[in-house]
Amino acid sequence: MDELDVFFNPKSIAIIGASESLKFGHSMTSYLLNSQFKTFPVNISKEEIFGHKAYSNIKDINEHVDLAIIIVRNDFVLDAIKNCVEKGVKGIIIESAGFSETGDENFIEIQQEIERIAQKNEVRIVGPNCVGITNFRNKFTSTEIDFDEVPEGGKISVIAQSGVLGNIFVDWGASQNIGFSKTITIGNKVDIDEIDMLEYLEKDPETSVITLYIEGVKRGSKFITTLKNMSKPVLVMKNGRSQIGSIAIKSHTGSIAGNDKIYNALFNQIPGVFRIDNFYEMFNIAHAFATQPLPRGKNIAITTSSGSLGSLACDLIEKNGLNLASLNESTINDIKSVSPNWVSARNPVDLGPSSFSTFRPSLNALFNDPNVDALLNIFAVPKMPLEKYNLPITPQLRDMKSLSKKTGKPIITCVFGSRWVFDYFLKHSEKYNISIMTQLNHAIKALKMMHEYYLKK
């Protein structure tokens, strides 16, 4: 047993500051109290919370408590922690904000005191100033997650110095069929930091790709060694590239952003670590890593129903140091044999609004062309005919999946147009675990990074 397991699979939980009023922590409290996890609400002035007996102090609970979640106001956090230590809890998640990030001497000192308590006692602490942890396998969470919406079996885990990645971007991922394994938000990092969690996730069989969002790193050289030893791809976002951004970070998690050039050089140096520009890109690329085979070469074939989007993809392919695959003569002939005379059978294969039946044999020819290492499928179809005639796309999705499996080549689909079309695509592809995006540059970057990762392995 790893001592950090308590954060992912607690046997019993106390919520300090549990309340029925509509404020931070409300949904989480009502969820945990009605879950399979044995949960005790702690509130100094209430006898009952959502029909469960409330305790005025964690020490009053006469059973063992594994994990405490603290959501009281910053002034009351230190006392709560002392009580937790006396009670003998193994893990504490402090969600309350208002410590070193305020710049207020008094609260900086309190944070330092909490740090000392963690060092001196057999307790591990996550936070403060975070939304804690979610384990999507056993459905434990210390934040607001609607588990019914998140696809099951996801292999992406998240370590983040910001709460927004613990719930809001999970919501977003869920609405794109992106599944997760674990999310960990670490806030001001009074004890547990990204290094602890990287080590934990490295050993986690349910995680195949890690996304990491950091504002500042305290243990620099250990951070580098840990990243170097990872056997899983790590996608890193680090803000504070600018001077005013660095100041903003200081008042977000109290972190020192550091010199961005040094971070950049560092991330570029370590194979398997990739720097990412925004959160959407981070999760789209992670999803491609989690669901697609790695491209064995740089040669990309494109099928598209829009010539302009095809040529935009070409610009991105060149910019990212990949190649547009030179198709075999037999591939070109195969495509020509099923296409109207205006279809461009060169790469990008611009099928335009040609019948859906042209797509499947073309896809087959491209997957089986030895000059092709990966495919980009651009799906840009007006909503109206798709909706009106309920055009069948399942056969194409099935082909994509089976050809990808058979040939060991990845395929990423970029869907453009109405949200209805995107949802139509999502709904039909649910069981095929396909990589779907709305941005060409995310798709091309994913293929580039996945190929670099292939070379590393």
Added chain:
Amino acid sequence: MDELDVFFNPKSIAIIGASESLKFGHSMTSYLLNSQFKTFPVNISKEEIFGHKAYSNIKDINEHVDLAIIIVRNDFVLDAIKNCVEKGVKGIIIESAGFSETGDENFIEIQQEIERIAQKNEVRIVGPNCVGITNFRNKFTSTEIDFDEVPEGGKISVIAQSGVLGNIFVDWGASQNIGFSKTITIGNKVDIDEIDMLEYLEKDPETSVITLYIEGVKRGSKFITTLKNMSKPVLVMKNGRSQIGSIAIKSHTGSIAGNDKIYNALFNQIPGVFRIDNFYEMFNIAHAFATQPLPRGKNIAITTSSGSLGSLACDLIEKNGLNLASLNESTINDIKSVSPNWVSARNPVDLGPSSFSTFRPSLNALFNDPNVDALLNIFAVPKMPLEKYNLPITPQLRDMKSLSKKTGKPIITCVFGSRWVFDYFLKHSEKYNISIMTQLNHAIKALKMMHEYYLKK
């Protein structure tokens, strides 16, 4: 009357190649035949199309025909055009593809022949290889548009050398509450090109901002003069930045991409013309231009419910040469007086998950601060509480609109998280004509370009 009016407000229309079978042009045919526009189907082998008498030749129609839409196979286009000229139509939209872009000698020659016909006769031609024109005011369209979905009264017009902007990105825009005035796709530009249409839209009172997508320009110096004379902002996208992208363009619209550096220098040189990187960005920024006052200075105030997104916005502000506004002492005090002690009342104003009531007085203080020229509002809220408690956001939206109007300052909102949250925001903001995006960099770029445009005016 402008001779190009026939493309936007035709009195009578013939669709050459009209058909009931489920192929390109089907939805448009069925729409026009049942619309207020007098429409005649032309089909060589059918007596009736969707219950309307069909003509085997446009010349058989014994009424005047204003506009012909051609959707027959490329081999039959030349004959169709000759018939149209004999019939005396004023405008022709050739949607059929398969001309110079194929690289086939035979079809290159046919395209040149069509060009000569346009020069010699009193007829104007749009296309070939496009989806033609939509006028969102009178609901005339030569492509598939679901007018019920597109917000009314939009002031954005589109000129594009690609069909994808005539329907697919309109679908996308509609699902973001972005409205349009006119879309014009010009394809291989046998006669009418972007210059003709820029001149037309310059005079159009229903257009306040123009988006332009081009793959290559034939009349270079006239293009520059026209852009310089525009009194409306023009957002330009031009692909073919790379060698392989340029080759792809050649087989899309048969255009010569040209040297990208020259285009870049050109666009940077002309005030009021802005180069854009992708289609989403293009429409988001156009929508901000169409709905928001111009920022009179560079000082941006940020309200956010996520510290990390706030600091990412700061990085982008610095990168784009804008400033983070230094707030007045009284503004800071106003915000502090309504906030819990952990709220950062400096700019970015990180309200975190504080109560919704904190937001409104803070917004009021920021709008009224003379050091603030524009606002960025970052809305990152988990889906669950919003959905469960149906939290009221209309008062905030109303404040945004009225404060913006009163102070003449723009506000852009970036919404993060579940699609449900975005839709919730959209639904409630419909009547306020608010600028809503999902990407921080689009918002910051919009503010930067709008301020540059303010300086030009």
